[in-house]
Amino acid sequence: MTQLHGTAGLGAEAVARREPENPAEQKRPRRRLSLGRVAAWAVMIAMLLITIFPFYWMLRTALSSNSALYANATSLLPVDFSWGGFERVFGLQTVDEAIAQGGSGAQLNFWLYLRNSVIVATGITVCQVFFSAMAAYAFSRLRWRGRNLVFSAFLLSLMVPIIFTLLPNFLLIRDLGLIDTLFGIMLPGLFMAPFAIFFLRQFFMNVPLEIEEAALIDGASKVRVFFALIIPMSAAPIATISILTYITAWNDYFWPLMVSYTDDSRVLTVALGAFSAQSPQSGPDWSGLMAATLVAALPMIVLFSLFAKRIVNSIGFTGIK
Amino acid sequence: MSSTRHSPARRPRRLRRHLAGAALSAAALGLAGCAGAAVPGGEGDVAIDYWLWESVQLPGYQACADAFEAENPDINIRITQYGWGDYWEKLTASMVAGAGPDVFADHLTMYPEFVSRGVLLPFDEMEATSDFDGGDFQEGLAELWEGPDGRQYGMPKDFDTIAIFFNHDVLEEAGMTAEDLEGLDWNPEDGGTFEEVIAHLSIDAEGVRGSEEGFDPDNVVTYGLASGGAGGDGHGQTQWSWLAASTGWVYTDEPVWAEEYNYDDERVHESLEWLFGLVDKGFMPSFAEVGTSPNPTQQLGSGAAALSPNGSWTISSYTLLEGIDLGVAPLPAGPVGHPVSMYNGLGDSISAQTDHPEEAAEWVAFLGSEECQVLVGEQGVVFPAHPAGTEAAIEAFGEKGIDVEPFTDLVEEQHTVLFPVTNYGSEIGSILSPVLDAMYIGSADSSDLTEANERIARLFD
Numbered sequence: 001m002t003q004l005h006g007t008a009g010l011g012a013e014a015v016a017r018r019e020p021e022n023p024a025e026q027k028r029p030r031r032r033l034s035l036g037r038v039a040a041w042a043v044m045i046a047m048l049l050i051t052i053f054p055f056y057w058m059l060r061t062a063l064s065s066n067s068a069l070y071a072n073a074t075s076l077l078p079v080d081f082s083w084g085g086f087e088r089v090f091g092l093q094t095v096d097e098a099i100a101q102g103g104s105g106a107q108l109n110f111w112l113y114l115r116n117s118v119i120v121a122t123g124i125t126v127c128q129v130f131f132s133a134m135a136a137y138a139f140s141r142l143r144w145r146g147r148n149l150v151f152s153a154f155l156l157s158l159m160v161p162i163i164f165t166l167l168p169n170f171l172l173i174r175d176l177g178l179i180d181t182l183f184g185i186m187l188p189g190l191f192m193a194p195f196a197i198f199f200l201r202q203f204f205m206n207v208p209l210e211i212e213e214a215a216l217i218d219g220a221s222k223v224r225v226f227f228a229l230i231i232p233m234s235a236a237p238i239a240t241i242s243i244l245t246y247i248t249a250w251n252d253y254f255w256p257l258m259v260s261y262t263d264d265s266r267v268l269t270v271a272l273g274a275f276s277a278q279s280p281q282s283g284p285d286w287s288g289l290m291a292a293t294l295v296a297a298l299p300m301i302v303l304f305s306l307f308a309k310r311i312v313n314s315i316g317f318t319g320i321k
Numbered sequence: 322m323s324s325t326r327h328s329p330a331r332r333p334r335r336l337r338r339h340l341a342g343a344a345l346s347a348a349a350l351g352l353a354g355c356a357g358a359a360v361p362g363g364e365g366d367v368a369i370d371y372w373l374w375e376s377v378q379l380p381g382y383q384a385c386a387d388a389f390e391a392e393n394p395d396i397n398i399r400i401t402q403y404g405w406g407d408y409w410e411k412l413t414a415s416m417v418a419g420a421g422p423d424v425f426a427d428h429l430t431m432y433p434e435f436v437s438r439g440v441l442l443p444f445d446e447m448e449a450t451s452d453f454d455g456g457d458f459q460e461g462l463a464e465l466w467e468g469p470d471g472r473q474y475g476m477p478k479d480f481d482t483i484a485i486f487f488n489h490d491v492l493e494e495a496g497m498t499a500e501d502l503e504g505l506d507w508n509p510e511d512g513g514t515f516e517e518v519i520a521h522l523s524i525d526a527e528g529v530r531g532s533e534e535g536f537d538p539d540n541v542v543t544y545g546l547a548s549g550g551a552g553g554d555g556h557g558q559t560q561w562s563w564l565a566a567s568t569g570w571v572y573t574d575e576p577v578w579a580e581e582y583n584y585d586d587e588r589v590h591e592s593l594e595w596l597f598g599l600v601d602k603g604f605m606p607s608f609a610e611v612g613t614s615p616n617p618t619q620q621l622g623s624g625a626a627a628l629s630p631n632g633s634w635t636i637s638s639y640t641l642l643e644g645i646d647l648g649v650a651p652l653p654a655g656p657v658g659h660p661v662s663m664y665n666g667l668g669d670s671i672s673a674q675t676d677h678p679e680e681a682a683e684w685v686a687f688l689g690s691e692e693c694q695v696l697v698g699e700q701g702v703v704f705p706a707h708p709a710g711t712e713a714a715i716e717a718f719g720e721k722g723i724d725v726e727p728f729t730d731l732v733e734e735q736h737t738v739l740f741p742v743t744n745y746g747s748e749i750g751s752i753l754s755p756v757l758d759a760m761y762i763g764s765a766d767s768s769d770l771t772e773a774n775e776r777i778a779r780l781f782d
Contacts, residue, residue, distance in 0.1 A: 068643040070622025080643070095380050100641075170418050179420050257407055258414055261370070262399070276404045278375050283616045283638065 055294075062086065062291035066101055069286055085291030088275075098288075108271055109263050110295075117268040118299075119182055120256070121249040124189040129242050132192050133234075136200035137226050141212065151201075158194045162254075170258055180261040189249060196241050203237040204230055243307050247300055268296050367680045368397045373426040374408040377637055381697035382688075388696065389687045396680050416440050416674065423675035424685055427475050427668050429465060430554060430746040433578075435670065436468045437744060442671040443472035447682030450476070450671075457689070458706040459732060462666040465742055469578045475668025476689040477706035479634075479697070482662040482737065483563050484727035486621055486629040486639050489646035491543070495522055495530070495627075502628075502650035509568060509591035515653035519545030519604045522627035531604055538603025545604040547617035547626035551597075551761035555753030556741065559617070559632050562663040565592040567655020572741035579743050580781040584753070584774035590767030597761050608761045621645065632665075633728045637702050640721055651727040664737030666706060704729070745780045752776050 060078050061069065068080035084101045087093045091108040093101075138144070139151050169188050178184030207230060215225050231238065256267045275289040373382060379402055386398040401422070403411060409431065415421040416435075427435070435441050444450035450473075455463025458477040466475030485502070492498060497518075507515035523531035523545040530536065531545060552560040556572070570588040573579030583589065599605035606625065618635060620626035622642040630652070631639070639647055652660035669688045675681045687693050694710030697703070701717030704710075704725075711729070718725045731737055743749070756773045759765030 065643070067641040070619045070642060071624070071644045073619070073623045095383075099377055099380070099637075167414065167417060170414060170420075174418050174420050254410075257403075257411055261401065261420075273404050273407055274376065274402070276406070278377065278404055283619055 058290045058294055061286050062294055064287050066285055066287045082287070085285075085287030085289075086295070088285070088288040089272075089292045089295050108274065109266075110271075112263060113266055113268045113271040116182055116264075116266060117250060120185050120267055121246050123182075123186045124249040125242050125246045127186075127190040128193050128196060128245055129238060131190075132196035132241070133200050133231065133238065134226070135192050135197045136204050137230055139197065140201045140204040141230075142222065154192075154194045154197060158198070166255070166258070169255075173259060179259060180265050181259075182265050184259045185256050185265060185267065188255065189245075189252075193245070196245065199241050200234065200237060203234050207233050239307060243303060246303065250300060272296055366395045366397050367677050368399055369424060369675075369677060369681055369684050370422040371398055371400050371424045371684065372408070372412065372422040373400065373402055374405050375426075375634070375702075376402050377702050378697070378700070381700040381702065384696045384700075385688060385693040388692060389684060392687075393680075393683065396683065398684060416672065419674050421672050421674055423677060423681040424669055424671055424688075426478065427670040429665060429667075429740045429742050430556075430750065432466070432475060432668070432670060433742060433744045433746055436474055440673050441474045442673050442675070442678055442682075443468065443470075443474060444476075444671075444682070444685075445472055447671075447678050449679065449682035449686045453686075453689075457691075459708060459711060460735070461664065461737075461739065462706045465577060465666055465739060466668045466670075467577070475670045476685045478667040478669055478688065479703040479705050479710075480664060480666040480732065481633045481704065482664055482728045482731045483559055483630060483632055484652060484662070484725075484731075485650040486617075486631055487627060487648050487650055488621060488624075489648050491522065491624070491627050492648075497521070499648050499650065502648075505653040506655070507564065507567065507653035508656050509564075509588070509595045512595060513653065516604075519599070519628065520602070521545070523604045525603065531602070536603065538601065541603045541606075543624060544606050544620070544626045545628060546599060547620040547629035548606045548611045548615050549617045549631065550611060550613075550615040551608070551754070551757035555750040555757065556663070557757070558663050558665065558740075559630055561593060561596050562738070563630065563652045563661060564596060564655070565589045566661040566663065566738045567652070567657055567659075568592055569655075569657050571738055573743060576739050577742040579741065582741070582743075582749070582774055582777045584777065585771040590770060593757075593760055593770070594767065597763070600761075600763075608758065618642070633725070634703050636718060636723060636725065636728075640723055647723065649724060649727045651730065659734070659736050660731065661736050661738055662731045663740060664732065665740040745777075748780055749777050 060076070062085045063078035063081055063083070065080035065082040065084060072079045082101070084093070084098075088098050088101075089108060090110045135154075139147060139154075165188075173179060173184045173187060176184070176187075178187060211233075212225055212229060215229055216222075220228065251269060252267075253269045253273070256265075257270045257273070260266045260270055272289070272292040275285045275292050371382070371386070373379070379400065382400055386400055389398060390396065412421060412425060421440075432441070444453045453463075453473050453476075455467075455473075455477075457463075459480055462477040462480055463473070466473060466477060468474050487499075487502065489499065492501070502518065505515045505518060506513040512519070517532065520531035522543070523536070523541060524543040525531075525537040526540045526542055527535075527537065531538075549560045552558070552562075556562060557565070565588065568588040568591070570583065570586055570592070572582060574581040574583065596605070600607045606620070611620075617626070617629040617631050618638045621629035621639065622645060628650070629639075636649075639645075652662060654660050669685050671678065671681045671685055689707070691707050691709045694705035694707035695713045698705045698710035698713030699717050701714060701721055704714045715725055715729060752773050756765055756769050759769065760767075
C-alpha cells in the first residue's frame with residue numbers, strides 16, 4: 001500500500017527523467033513505482049481476484065437457498081441466505097427437510113466420513129512415502145545387478161493409465177476379502193508410487209557421496225545411513241512428496257467409490273457425490289454441493305497454508321552443494 | 322520415522338540390529354495403522370443389498386424396507402443410493418467383480434445388456450416371484466421387462482411420461498391463460514399453434530415478443546421453449562421424443578427387442594430440424610448457452626424460458642422452485658391428431674450373483690406389491706406402476722397443488738410410445754449423441770442421422 005502512495009508523489013517529470021538513463025543502471029532493482037510496476041500490480045491484483053472469485057462464488061452458492069437459486073442466478077450475494085447447504089453436509093437435516101429444500105435426501109454421517117478420509121490419506125501417505133524412500137535409496141545409492149532395468153520398468157509404469165489396473169486391482173481386493181474396508185481402499189497406494197520414487201531418487205542422488213562414505217567407514221550400515229543420513233538430509237523433499245501424496249489420496253474418488261459399499265468405509269469425496277445430480281434432467285443440489293466442496297477442501301487448504309513454504313523451498317532446493 | 326532420531330551409537334553392530342528392528346516395526350506399525358478398518362456387520366440374518374440412484378425416492382423405499390422388515394424379521398434390507406453417473410459405473414464394475422447388490426433399480430437402456438450377459442435372475446426361478454402377474458400394473462409396463470426369452474427380468478417400479486411445465490405469471494404477462502396452452506397443435510412444417518405460442522412467449526432485450534415485428538433473435542431474454550439439450554442418451558426422451566412420435570414415427574420396427582432402428586425416417590429428420598431450427602428463430606436457447614448439462618428446470622426457475630417440457634419424475638424439482646406459480650400443460654397434438662409421449666418405466670431386478678436369491682425375490686415381490694407402491698406414491702415423487710400407487714401419487718401431487726393430469730391422461734388414452742428396448746443400448750447412445758449434438762449446434766444435418774442409423778444397423782448384423 002505504501003508503495004502505491006508513491007505513485008502520486010512520483011511526477012511525470014521524474015518518470016520522464018529516468019528514461020534516458022543508461023540500461024545498465026536500469027537493471028538494478030528499484031523500489032520506486034514506475035508505470036510498469038503499477039501495471040504489474042494491477043495485473044497481479046486482477047489475477048488474484050480472478051483466482052479467488054470461484055471460491056467466493058462457491059461460498060455464495062453454498063449460503064444460498066437451493067430452491068431460490070435459479071430465480072436470481074446472477075446475484076453476487078447469496079440468494080435467500082440459508083445455512084441449509086452446510087446443515088446438509090454435516091448431516092444436521094432430516095431427509096424430509098433436505099428434500100424440501102431441494103437437496104439430496106442422502107443421509108450424511110460427516111464426521112465418520114472425515115475420520116475415514118483422514119485414516120486413508122494418512123495411511124497411504126505414511127506407508128507410500130516410507131516405502132518409496134527405501135526404493136529410491138536402493139535405486140540411487142545401492143549397486144545391484146539389473147538396477148537400471150528395474151528402474152526403467154518402474155518409470156514405464158508411470159505411463160500405464162489407472163483405468164487399466166482398476167479392474168484387476170478390484171478383483172484382487174475382492175479375493176483378499178477386503179471389499180468395503182478402509183484397508184482395501186488404501187492397499188493399492190500403500191506400497192510404492194513410481195512418481196514418488198523418481199522424485200526422491202533425484203534428491204538422494206544429490207546427497208554428497210563423501211558424507212555417506214564417511215559414515216560407512218565409521219562402521220555404519222547401509223540401513224543406518226538411510227535412516228540417520230539420507231532421510232534427515234532430504235526432509236524437505238520428503239515433506240513435499242508427503243503433502244502431494246496426502247492431497248492425491250484425499251481427493252481420490254473413483255477407487256474409493258468402487259471399494260466402499262457402506263458408511264463404514266465411505267470417504268468424504270465419495271459421500272459428497274450424493275450432492276451431484278441424482279438422475280438425468282434433475283439438477284444437482286447446488287448449495288449442498290458447494291458447501292460440501294468447501295468443507296472438503298478446507299483440510300487441504302489448512303495443510304497447504306501450513307506447509308506452503310516447505311513445498312516452495314524444496315522445489316527450489318537442488319540438493320546440498 | 323522415529324528411527325531417524327536415534328543418536329549416533331557407539332556400538333554399531335548392536336545398533337544395526339536395533340535399527341533394522343525399528344525399520345521393520347515401523348513398517349509393521351504403518352501397515353497395522355492402515356488396517357484399522359471395520360468389516361460391515363451382518364446382524365446374524367440375511368442381509369439384502371438394494372441400490373437405487375434417486376435420492377428423493379429414498380424416503381419412500383425406506384418406508385417399504387421398514388414395512389418389509391417388520392413382516393420378515395429375518396431379512397435385513399440395506400438401501401444404498403448413488404448419483405446417476407456413479408451408479409452405473411459402480412454397478413457394472415461390481416458385477417464384473419461379482420460384488421454387486423442383490424437387488425437394484427434398473428433402467429431400460431441398461432437391462433438388455435444385463436440380460437444378454439446373464440447377470441439377472443429371471444423371476445420364474447424363485448418361489449416368491451414365480452407367480453408374477455404383469456396385469457397388476459399399468460398397461461404395457463410389465464412387457465418392457467420381459468426378456469427376448471419371454472421370461473420376466475424386472476418388477477415394474479414406476480412409469481413416466483412427458484408434459485410441459487410453465488409459470489402462470491409469465492403467461493399472464495403475455496396476456497394468456499393456462500387454457501391457451503391446451504389443445505395446441507404442432508407439425509414439423511410451420512410448427513402450428515404450438516410455434517405461435519412459443520414465439521409469443523419469447524421476449525428479446527427490448528421487450529419485443531417473438532410474435533411481433535422487430536424481434537431480435539440474437540438478443541433474447543426469455544426463450545419460449547426451454548432446452549434439455551439434443552437428447553443426450555440418443556432417445557431424446559424429454560427433448561424431442563414427443564415431437565417426433567406425434568408425427569407417427571416410432572423408434573424401432575418392433576415395440577420391444579427390435580433389431581432395426583428408424584433414424585433414417587424423414588419424419589424424425591423433419592421434427593429435429595424444426596426443433597433445432599428454433600435456435601435461429603430465437604425461440605430456444607442454443608447449445609452454446611445451455612452447455613453440455615442443460616437443465617430445463619433451472620431455465621424455468623430463472624425465467625430464461627417460458628415453457629419447460631420435462632418428465633414426470635422431475636415434478637418435485639419444479640414444485641420446489643421459488644417464486645414460480647407452477648402449472649402443467651399437455652403436450653401439443655401432432656400430425657397424428659393427438660399428443661404422444663414416451664412411456665418409460667423403471668424396474669427392480671435381481672442380480673444373478675446374489676447369495677440369497679429367495680430372500681431377494683421376496684423383497685422384489687414386496688417392491689411390486691400394492692402396499693409398497695402406495696407407500697412410494699404417497700411421497701409424491703413418481704408415479705408407481707401399480708394403479709393404486711398411481712392413485713396415491715396423483716393425490717399426493719394434488720395436495721401440493723399440482724394437477725398432474727397432463728401426465729396421466731396420456732397413459733389413460735394410450736397416447737404413448739414405448740421406450741426402445743433393444744440390445745446395444747450404450748453403443749447406440751454413443752453413436753447417436755454426438756450426431757444429435759452436432760445437429761443442435763448446426764454442424765450436422767439429417768443425412769448424418771441416416772448414416773448413424775446404418776452404423777446402428779451394423780451392430781445387429
